Amino acid sequence: MGRKPDTPLTRLAGYGQSIWLDFIRRDFIEEGRLASLVKEDALKGVTSNPAIFEQAIGQGAEYEEAVQELLCEESLPAGALYEAVAVADICQACRVLRPVFDETSGRDGYVSLEVSPYLADDAEATLHEARRLWQRVNQPNVMIKIPATEAALPAIEQAIAEGINVNITLLFAQSMYENVLEAYLRGLEARVQRGQSIAQIGSVASFFVSRIDGRIDAMIDRRIAARDPQADALKRLRGKVAIANARMAYQHYLHVVASPRWQALAEKGAQTQRLLWASTSTKDKTYRDVLYVEELIGEDTVNTVPPHTLEAFRDHGVPQARLADHVEQSRLILEDADRLGLDLPAVTTTLLGEGVAAFKAAFDGLLGAVAARREAVLGGRLMRVSLALSDELDNAVVAAGKSWTQDGKVRRLWERDASVWTNGPESKWLGWLDVVKDGMAHINAYEALQREVKERGYSDVLLLAMGGSSLGPEVLAEIFGQVSDGPKLHVLDSTDPQQVASFAKAIDPTKTLFIVSSKSGSTLEPNILFAYFWALAGTALGRKPGDRFVAVTDPGSSLETVAQDHGFAHIFHGNPEIGGRYSVLSPFGLTPAAAAGYDVRALLNCTQLMIEACDASVPPVTNPGINLGLALGVAATTFRRDKVTFVASEQIASLGAWLEQLLAESTGKSGTGLIPIDGEPLGRPDVYSDDRIFVELRLGHEPVSPGLKALREAGHPVVTLHLDTVEQIVQAFFVFEFATAVAGSVLGIDPFDQPDVEFSKVETRKLTKAYAETGRLPEEAPFAKDGNLAFYADERNHEALAGKDAKAILKAHFDRVGKNDYIGLLAYIERNKAHIAWEQTVRVALREQLHVATAAQFGPRFLHSTGQAYKGGPNSGVFLQITADDAADLSIPGYAYSFGVVKAAQARGDFDVLASRGRRALRVHITGPLQAGLDRLAQLVTEILKGA
Structure with a gap:
């Protein structure tokens, strides 16, 4: 490769030591500085670590363009972006150093890339990562760095056995080094037993040096400052223990390579696993700045140095073989350290743990820098x-x-590790993490539905659903509205007969696509809504309307059977591992979105950017x-x-x-x-x-x-x-x-279950069953009546609400509101603009006077949303449930009860569960004209608050 200038650096080769550089950066490679070091300074390798890449990617302007180009090609999370950039740099460096690799027959010319430090305690994951990076870089002179943890030893052995070049890093203790060298030998022997070549496998054991002195010297200084009686003996050990430790590790290396076991491998072409001295920059300014380079020069070793140490040694280093010298003195130094209680084994154990933690922190910093750069490139997207x-x-x-x-x-x-939560069934409910992948797998079906809706000229799409199946599509409908030349998406999630009737009037059943959406298929509301609108559409069309209906449900549900029996046009299957409230980006949200003409593909692509931001x-x-x-x-x-x-x-x-x-x-x-x-x-x-x-x-x-x-x-x-x-x-x-x-x-809870929602359903089923059997709901009596207002409560709440008239009862109820409580208005009436405005007026009045949070809900809609928290959450809610006589009712084809009966049963079931949970709850029932009752109720609240 040509004659090198005669400098202290280039003379190291004469002592059998190779100099590698602990630094990598794209501009450093592209501007030819790495090649210059190879040519002028006999540089023979490069190592990298997260801290180096963090500085390069986080601060290097040259990576902005690279990240921008990568994101233009495909959407990538921070980890994949980092890897793409790092692998590109490693490959470039490998090409620069390939002549060294070839000239030295694979002894030098390596570039190291490390596995994720997050995997340091997982041998299987470490091995998988090593294989993947080895294949991705696909250069014979790449080395995969694996930390020297106890857990990683099997991965090191297996990687060597598979022919992967390995740089074992974060070695501090001689005992761990002996284990690492043993893993190398066993890996080679496994290949020999399989008849595979071992001649092209390179490995180094990266032994960290100056960090040991940093820790030991600090202990010595503290004891000297405390006037330790052994201060003189301690002082003599300053700056000596790390070098002594390294020299004794080298003696073990020499012992092993002289053994018959090694000679048998050497005869088959095996290369020794050289000791690589890492952390050789001097931290203590009282020491010579090239101390750890000069003292560790020896045959068949490597020293990896940062740029400033390399320059210092080039300038004034004194090359001389010192590593094999003073062996007995080094042994005595370590014995003295032990005798004086410096406890080197404990120090090395601590340093390994800290080293892994530091690499993890550096990797966090690196990936954070990449994420920030990614965000900057994506900008408004x-x-x-x-x-x-x-x-x-x-x-x-x-x-x-x-x-x-x-x-x-x-x-x-x-x-999907359930121990993140309660170690319960949480892992079974994380399918929403894959919504984009799943959505794209079915994108053709969504786009086919969209074309069909347009071709058939539907004017409306009516979604019949509750809770998670309705609230997400409702957001999409209200935000995106009606697309040009597309149908209008309506979302019905109520059993209030007035509301059902309003939706029936808003559509032309002969030009409407009906979507029945229910995860389990057994939810009462969508089932009775289906029965009503099936009959309505059938009457309007004069035939069975199956071709106008679409089902969205989990595989094997009762709704799937109903859809098949009724000849539905389509059945879209949900993912059983996605709960209803996490389902908006699954078929439960995407099917109505597609039918409404929204660009599902674009929505999924947009979602992917956020999924990757949370990667x-x-x-x-x-x-x-x-x-x-x-x-x-x-x-x-x-x-x-x-x-x-x-x-x-x-x-x-x-x-x-x-x-x-x-x-x-x-x-x-x-x-x-x-x-x-x-x-x-x-x-x-x-x-x-x-x-x-x-x-x-x-x-x-x-x-x-x-x-x-x-x-x-x-x-x-x-x-x-x-x-x-x-x-x-x-x-x-x-x-x-x-x-x-x-x-x-x-x-500290499972965020994917809803243990208290079912109780309201159970109580509702009891009441509707009773109605079906007797033709009426079980009798109930108000504890007080005042004009058009009747009041109901369980015994405990009744006792707390003693009062003869509506005003006194309501005042007693709101007097129970304490600091940091909240008020829930639970109105089982039609959800329309006028009623929403009424709730808003009342809630603001309560908030302004009582200084508590207020929730304004409509039933039975909220049973599938906030109802769980009202019953199972903190007992800080004070609830006023509002029911009323229905101005008109609607029968449900095929059922023994009406929508009005179902709504009444739901309200009573809801209230019973609130009471059983010890909640502060009061029900007021309006008889006669609804608006008159609401106006009176609002007036009473106003009077109570003014007198408070």
């Missing part, structure tokens, strides 16, 4: 999450993030889903801010109803949870207690309300989701699903 928290809350969230990093919880979540490779500090989830969970558990209040831009305000279900049903159980507050108009800071965390859902760049600034200044935490376009609503769906799972972990 990616929804952003920002946190404005108090110092105390912010510090607690940061601490929780560090804990998640230390415990590897982000990766464990993506690995397992993205550390908590830059992971929007983790950050959001930790903020919500820590605010609730540590600071008792469990009222999550949504404030939204008008165009995306409907997202709040979906978020209500997600948070309430996922977290409201076991006496804890997040209580979502949607639609409550923003007030002054002084009307809020210290139990709030605000979530701003911002579309565009302007804040939703200037009042949010005042809330932040008053110390209330505000989390903002920044959406640049309405299409990013799908990113908001996913990031909140992810964050809810994270918050569930913080709360």
